[in-house]
Amino acid sequence: MKLAVVEGDGIGKEVIPAAIEVLDSLGLDVEKIPVELGYGKWERTGSAITDEDIDTLKECDCVFFGAVTTPPDPNYKSVLLTIRKELDMYANIRPIRPLPSVKGIHERNDFNFIIVRENTEGLYSGIEEIGTDISTTKRVVTRKGSKRIADYACKLAKSRMNKLTIVHKSNVMKSDKLFLDVSRQSAIDTGVLHRDELVDSFAYNLITSPWNYDVIVTTNLFGDILSDMSGALVGGLGLLPSANIGEKYAFFEPVHGSAPDIAGNNRANPVAAILSLKMLLEWHGDLAEAAIVEEAIDVALNMGICTPDLGGKHTTSEVGNTIAKYIRTKM
Numbered sequence: 324m325k326l327a328v329v330e331g332d333g334i335g336k337e338v339i340p341a342a343i344e345v346l347d348s349l350g351l352d353v354e355k356i357p358v359e360l361g362y363g364k365w366e367r368t369g370s371a372i373t374d375e376d377i378d379t380l381k382e383c384d385c386v387f388f389g390a391v392t393t394p395p396d397p398n399y400k401s402v403l404l405t406i407r408k409e410l411d412m413y414a415n416i417r418p419i420r421p422l423p424s425v426k427g428i429h430e431r432n433d434f435n436f437i438i439v440r441e442n443t444e445g446l447y448s449g450i451e452e453i454g455t456d457i458s459t460t461k462r463v464v465t466r467k468g469s470k471r472i473a474d475y476a477c478k479l480a481k482s483r484m485n486k487l488t489i490v491h492k493s494n495v496m497k498s499d500k501l502f503l504d505v506s507r508q509s510a511i512d513t514g515v516l517h518r519d520e521l522v523d524s525f526a527y528n529l530i531t532s533p534w535n536y537d538v539i540v541t542t543n544l545f546g547d548i549l550s551d552m553s554g555a556l557v558g559g560l561g562l563l564p565s566a567n568i569g570e571k572y573a574f575f576e577p578v579h580g581s582a583p584d585i586a587g588n589n590r591a592n593p594v595a596a597i598l599s600l601k602m603l604l605e606w607h608g609d610l611a612e613a614a615i616v617e618e619a620i621d622v623a624l625n626m627g628i629c630t631p632d633l634g635g636k637h638t639t640s641e642v643g644n645t646i647a648k649y650i651r652t653k654m
């Protein structure tokens with residue numbers, strides 16, 4: 324596998340090396356191509372991402388990404404938006420699974436669900452008219468966009484509990500009727516058990532009874548909000564991985580940002596990045612390796628090897644090192 328590795332800025336420079344140590348411990352045949360992107364590069368060269376960088380990303384099988392800082396400078400071109408657009412990554416996948424020894428908001432930890440968020444249209448279409456007295460944003464739902472995300476979610480559901488929840492607000496926004504109809508049809512065609520819920524009552528149900536869900540498919544804005552909210556269920560930003568998937572490209576990154584407040588101290592939690600690596604391995608078909616990475620994370624946390632955000636006293640590199648060491652004993 325040819326892997327583009329982007330550390331980026333801030334704690335990206337700490338969590339990615341820890342995750343790469345874990346990758347190396349697996350002994351897979353991986354060619355790593357380092358790509359410098361982000362604010363640091365912008366300060367140094369005047370551009371955060373170049374056309375050549377995009378070509379390099381496209382030449383790789385997939386991208387493993389840390390985090391980039393986005394300054395409030397109008398001349399700064401957002402790295403993530405550029406990549407998402409260039410690589411046409413339509414599906415944003417966020418699995419929410421509690422980890423041992425980490426408390427979320429519930430006593431029960433027998434839940435494990437995945438939010439599949441449409442990543443290219445909906446209320447983030449970017450079609451806007453801004454005025455002094457009236458400003459509008461156009462909510463775009465297409466049959467093609469809905470079908471590809473619903474098909475993805477159904478395929479995922481089939482590999483799990485075969486349970487899909489379609490989240491929408493079609494009673495108020497008629498554009499969601501198309502999303503709902505297409506999603507239902509996709510579930511029927513693929514034989515996936517499905518139900519639908521209105522987003523408002525769904526938000527209540529998800530946070531109070533997360534154990535009732537398996538795969539959730541929804542439109543862009545709802546997915547954005549629901550997945551950040553779900554972070555509360557597992558106890559922190561340092562634990563949430565994500566994948567961005569397109570027809571041709573795939574991109575894996577922790578949900579958290581560059582956290583400038585703690586950067587440079589070797590205290591960022593690398594688990595979100597290492598779980599993103601696990602998703603990358605699954606996507607690539609290295610299922611046994613993905614399973615051992617997950618097991619190794621559980622072992623380290625159970626041993627109390629964790630960073631200060633989880634109440635531990637270990638460094639980023641110590642956590643990565645412990646996980647990599649455990650894997651080496653198993654390979």
Ligand code: ATP
Binds near residue numbers: 560582583590592
């Ligand atoms: P950015 O603009 O790059 O998103 P941010 O200031 O919003 O940066 P985030 O990375 O989104 O920072 O994180 C928000 C808060 O959560 C930070 O203050 C940080 O301390 C904490 N945090 C985020 N990720 C981690 C992590 N991996 N380990 C420990 N704490 C983290």
Ligand code: MG
Binds near residue numbers: 579580
């Ligand atoms: Mg942030």
